Amino acid sequence: MTQPPNQPPHGGFGAPQDPPPQGGFGAPTPPPPQGPPQTPPPQGPPQPGYGYPQQPGQPGPYAQPGPYNAGPYGQPPQPGPYGQPGYGYPQQPQYPGAPGTPPPGSRNPFKNRTALVVGGAVAALLVIGGTVFAVAGGGDDKDDKPVAGKSDDPKPSVSGAPVNPGDGSGDGGEDPDNLNEGRKAGEAKVLWYKEAPDAPGSGAEAEGMWITDKTAVKAAYKQLFAYNVGDGRPTWDAITFPQKVCATTPQKTSDDKIVVAYMSGSSDRAKCNQLQQIDLNTGEKGWQGEVAEGGLFDSTLSLGLTITGDTLMVGRSQSGTAYDVKSGKKLWDKKKYGDACFPTAFAGGQKLVAVSSCGASTSNEHDEVQELDPRTGQARWTQKFDKGWRVARTYSVDPLVVYSTHQDKKAWNISTLGDDGKFRSQVEVDEDFAPECGWAILERNLQGCLGVAADDDTLYLPTEATASANEIVAISLDTGKEKWRVKSPADESMLPIKTEGGKLVAYVQPSYDAGGQIVSIATAGAGHQPTKLLQNPVGAADIENGFFSKAIDWVDGRFYISTTRLNGNDDAKEKLMLAYGK
Template sequence: MTEPPSPPTPPNQPAVPPGYGHLPGPPPPSAYGFPPQGDNPYAQPQPGQQPGQPPQPGQPPSAAQGPYGQQPQPGYGYPQPPTAPLGMPPAGPTPPRGRTQLLVTASVVVTLVLGTGAYFAFAGGDGDGKKPAAAGSSAPVTQPSGSPSVDKGDGKGGNGMSDADLNSGRKPGEGKVLWMKTNATELPGGGGDATGQWVVGDTVVKSLFKSLIGYGVTDGKQKWKLDFPAKVCSTPYQTTTDGKVVVAFMNGESEQASCNQLKMVDLKTGAGGWTKEIPKEGMFDIMVTPSLAITGDTVTASRVGAASAFKVSTGDRLFGSNVPEGCSPGSYAAGQGKVVAVATCADGIEELQGTDPVSGQKSWTYRFPQGWKVSKVYSVNPLVVDVKERDKSLRSIMVIGPDGKQRSQLSGEGQFTPRCDDPIVDRPLQDCWGIVVDAGSDTIVLPTEGVSNELVAFDMGTGKAKWRTPAGDKRVLVPLKAEGGKLYAYNSAADKATGGEVVSVPLGGGKPTTVLHNPSGPAAPLENSFYTPQIAFADGRLFMSSTHITGEGKDEKFLMVFGK
């Protein structure tokens, strides 16, 4: 077998790109060291394709495909948010910023500072989410459904206030607080993490310290609670089509305990399934907190130096780190029916590999030029990756086709800030939100940086901007999901006395329409004071929950739900 040609030599980089770290227009095809669009000498032919022939056209996305192009699924779930604000401190000078390439700040700060002074980190996209209305459908998404539940909880509201108290100051046309929960779990010093959130049918599920808790979406009454022997330490943002999830928990409570225990849970009923220890994949398998991702009946568990895949339904191991000779194991990214692997080879070149989610077999390989690496994966199908140059802090967002060939690089003016758990560290791959990738319209939507920002939609085929929508004065607009031919986004309040809102924008472009305006009055300061919350908009309801509970106050807010 002949050796592949050497990757193209990157041209000299500009000392400082014009316009404060971004380019005013599209770069030339190889301006940042990448092959021209569509040219990947390392791409492997697909089955049935002869070498040298063009790839077979991929399956066109269905109009009913959800955001990120995934097959419709019932659960809304989100990546693990950080336990500290991502951005500037409340006072003091603005942090220094590195040079950027095209769209993303140079891996330093990911800032979302609301006009109210609160710090938000928004969960974006649907994961492998609930089945949306078909593109162009008039099916309403603001008429909620769901059934009442049997209350098994404490029945408390928020900050000693009833739901009526919370809604006492709302104005005509505003929505209301449907219900609010405060923490009733006894926590150790330092509190407990509450990273997982999923909306599955008529149940919203939150993880908290050593348990998962399911609440009825209509009334907030506790439906079930599943306790673990030690704290839950890692959660995926996707669920299976039938509402199941796999979470990781510690193998003990000592300081030497590892996050290596997996458990399957039915989120609709709270029933616990199989439990399994993640096996070591080799001597370089450092069992730090694994990053979990689900697609179909496969869950991947990636850590430093190794990755494994298991069958969600049974817990059986499907495959481990499967990399070419001379390459070191990397991480898996999974979702929307696909898995991709990232591996670093002995020559220092990083590879991105299309991977079968059942067998682990590789279907194509994309080798990056020397010095470039994958930083984050924003979507697996369509495949959208954030790549960076190791030494010069240059970055770009690339769209790669199903044949492993580059489709485009995004280009346009602005500093764009997807929200990531850890903007400094490149792993885990799938810890970012605040970016929506919609296969049906071939569109990526990103927020620009800072207060009074914009949403910008890009064409995935050309990489060029299609439309822009402003947030408004002293507000921050962050995309949440695409559904029914529309983009849904959360627009923060301009001050502490008013509530935020959910707006929709046609994916083809147009003026934003307010879908839900959260109430003024006593509820507004509570909404605006959430610390790095998770946010989901599902079935006409806005879910906002804490990702870390301090345990210092008896009425510490935990989960707040808004609707009409």
């Protein structure tokens, strides 16, 4: 395999920011009750980065030694991962991972942070994963039929009165909140807002938000709600599932359909194995099915769902099954292959990507990334990562941008892979990046990051907030080098949302005395100053600021924000979703 030339090593900031766990590793984080503005809790456990204790003189992920040139801080030459001249400092991961040593006086990200928590969490994951893969062996060839068929009830069930539409006509009675009160000239308005449904006192998941040209659909606990994008009136009666929703497809099909998974029961032995296709515009239920268990330790306690074209990929803990998303017909299985490689996570969208754990508890333990043909399951290419490197996230699927970590070396890496699977570049920017990526410990959530965007040749990442807000950095996918950066126009963090029409659209978060903003930033040319598209009203700032765990989207000149976690607090009028526009 032809390796790309060694690049100047980047700094050690950049790990995705995870909310701090509550109640043990892997437990979901309840958001704070909505109400008066609060200072949000720290952004998650400390992440590998600049200032980590590095181990000089070790080979990179492909074990190809090569001399580093002495760096600007006088460090002695270090071996490079590709056998080509490199840089002595900062010694940070190269495709993923040449170690290094920070200069004297560099900031230690472990200082005043709970470093042992992160180390213990990741170590626990590796031990658990190693045990599972070592015991699992070959895996079964169990026939996994989705039992697809038209739902007995082709029309959505009615869950009672609609969620409060924000004007007192819903099931919540009079609502004293006037979120447009005191709206100033030039401010947008709250088009509509919705209160959250009842949830258990321990809280509940509310993952999933989809916007079509007609309807905004939101998942919450056991239900799907649909609202007209313009006025928020229910477009179809809420769908209530027998048990809680446990997985959803982040994507929708070209004809606006999604697939939702819900639990088989309410006991501790219940599985996340019930599938239901839904039409977002009409609420009509399509095919339904049940996902079969895999082999030993290959369970459906949780699922990962993703759509690529007309293929629905359902990921179990050590395998996956593909279905035709239109009919529910099973297409193929992705099972153990090669050197005891078990597929553990999938990412979809424009491409279908699989990440597998291989050779657990052996000297050849490593991760592999593959692009799969969505209709046949055949691997178009396979890229091996060196031992110790764990592929944790995909910041983008097309182009494919992969975030990986090395626990022992306390290092991270962001790499871009080309259409042939070969490494195209790595991020070399010495920065503390801070996309919001949730908390996943016993499973990988490859597409769970908020606040990162990419186009054909550029990756856009937010930096960590400081006393003077933060910046978005544009990074070349061809070289890994910084192209430009722009500071937030307010003293609050700015997060990329998407790219469209040659511009980057970003969300500036609200403060205690100002609503959030939607801005656009030209991606080409010399000027990259934010242009305001929408200024949210100050009357909604408290509510907007209360979405600690959130989903956001910008569609057709409207901004949508919703919670992804219900806190279950009966004493608070928790908001489910807001829509803003002019």
